[in-house]
Amino acid sequence: MPYLSQKSFPLLLALLLFIGGCAAPGLQPVQNQPVAPTATTNPTVSPDAFSGQLRQFVESADFDGLRGLMDDNLFVIAFWPGNSLPPLPADDAIGQLRNLHMIGGSIRFPEPDAPLSELLGNQDPLHIFQSDVQVVDVLFSQGWGPEGLGEAMLFVAQRADGSFWWYSIIIAPTGFPRVM
Secondary structure, three states: OOOOOOOHHHHHHHHHHHHHHHOOOOOOOOOOOOOOOOHHHOOOOOHHHHHHHHHHHHHOOOHHHHHHOEOOOOEEEEEOOOEEOOOEOHHHHHHHHHHHHOOOOOOEOOOOOOOHHHHOOOOOHHHOOOOOOEEEEEEEEEEEOOOOOEEEEEEEEEOOOOOEEEEEEEEEOOOOOOOO
16 A cells, blocks of 8 residues: 655645535535626616616615616715815725715705705816716715715716716715805
């Protein structure tokens, strides 16, 4: 009978475990859950329907749903007035939203006709970002931040193929200034 050295035993054990793992009866490979179709993949969805879905996911703090509405590689978190993080991958943006900005309680969308331009210092909210992004809707919301005192604008953009995505958020930690 051949002699098995101490040096070759770990190699042989690893090889046997590998082969055994490949042929283990009854085990199935882990299947990723199918991703539910989102409005971002359907160019026939209207901007209002997409924005309604975004609103619903924010109000229910559905981070998986929100992640599905984002572009994989481009989400902008900005702070009013004037500070912006570099564009983030969607997973990093969700982490920031979950851990820093959506922690103060319920977020609500109280003013469907909020004076967005005035809140942004008389800037057109549809044209506040880079010119190659076509913003088509802006949602005003309240209840952001650890104490729920912040306000935010959520920006929906449209791609060349007609589909939509949640492009950005501008957060005013203590609310946007009101001009009397």
